[in-house]
Amino acid sequence: MSVLRSRPVLRWLVPATAAVAVIGGGAAVGTFAAEAEPSLPPRTAAQLLVDLQTSRLEGLSGTVVQRADLGLPPLVGLVPGNDLTTLLTGTHTLRVWYSGPERQRVALLDTLGERDVIRNGRDLWTWESRTNTASHHTLGDAGAAEKPAPEAAPSMPATPQEAADLALRAIDPSTEVSVGRSATVAGRDAYELVLQPRDRESLVHQLRIAIDAEQHVPLRFEVLAKGSDQPAVEVAFTQVDYRRPDADQFTFNPPPGVTVSEESAKRSPAGRPDHSAPTGDPQVRAVGEGWTTVLVARLDGATAGKPADGKPAGAPDADVSKLLGGLTAVSGDWGSGRLLTGKLFSVLVTDDGRVLAGAVTPERLYQAARG
Secondary structure, eight states: OGGGGSOOSOOOSOOOOSSOOOOSOOOOOOOOOOOOOOOOOOOOHHHHHHHHHHOOOSOEEEEEEEEEOOOOOSOTTSSSSHHHHHHTSEEEEEEEEEOSTTEEEEEEEETTEEEEEEEETTEEEEEETTTTEEEEEEOOGGGOSOOOOOTTSOSSOSSHHHHHHHHHTTOSTTEEEEEOOOEEETTEEEEEEEEEESOTTBSEEEEEEEEETTTOOEEEEEEEETTOSSEEEEEEEEEEEOSOOOGGGGOOOOOTTOEEEEEEOOOOTTSSOOOOOGGGSTTEEEESOGGGOEEEEEOTTOOSSOOTTSOOTTOOSTHHHHHHHTSEEEEETTEEEEEEEOSSOEEEEETTSEEEEESBOHHHHHHHHHO
8 A cells, every 4th residue: 555655756747836725716617528438457546556656758748628617706806916816717728748857848828828837957947928028947956956836837737647646645544545437538548546535524525537548647637526526627638649749849939029037946955846835834734634634824914803994914905805805704613704615625714814724614614713
């Protein structure tokens, strides 16, 4: 069972944020077109996990579609920088290229224009077409410097592999692992690995990972919320090619008139990428464990008490105060505050300046707020 605690070794993506606090309008989306189930030799869940662990990939290019229906209230427009909230809802298309651990590229293509992140050796470029601006980061030895997370990068997992890597970290005795139905994704036969939380207080019903039967690469990643048979989040290849892309794909050619800024890359204390969890912040603590972990944080500058203007202590002005005013007012023996709920997560902002969030029911947040 040691493989259950291991991370897959494929590292072919520009990192993106895994856990997202989403505030925006969730457009209803459908699922990818279903195809007849292929006939594949039986494999156990443990064998599929080993497949993911031992897979080797020299090259890949393809098209990925992200879809999200998080069941959120229509609050877009009240959130500063709502380009980000647009990225986290609805449907988006990305092109991805991989040619070894030092050459990757992700391009987001949608109504916002094109946003590219290109890694070529020690050079990391980002570019946004709407503003025709770019930034250049020089990574440390062998890419040891922490890769920045520029605004141009998508904030959802960019591909099924990235989403699967993050999901597999959560496997422990709190998770039931099984084999689902075989499928055809992007014209490839695939097995399905199913992860299901055992704790009923989790809002996550299942995570489903479709794995290429030959290449052992995740082709589709789905998150199903409790009470629904349709994915709340879906990241899937619609086209994939396992040939190594041409080197030209990883060369950044600045468009005419582009403004390029030079950025310095950060380095963690050990000189390695800093992938610590949010709980590394002294103002953020975790309550509970596994699928029902609740993160508790303080709003910047928060102090106990509720100001006369009715805003939670330490709450930002303007748009955020309007946002908080649009949320449901709740109270109990833990205090009072505002509640945001979606299909996969709940967020509680208390009047004494705390923020509690998790893939859990509101009742679990109230329980954590009492501590």
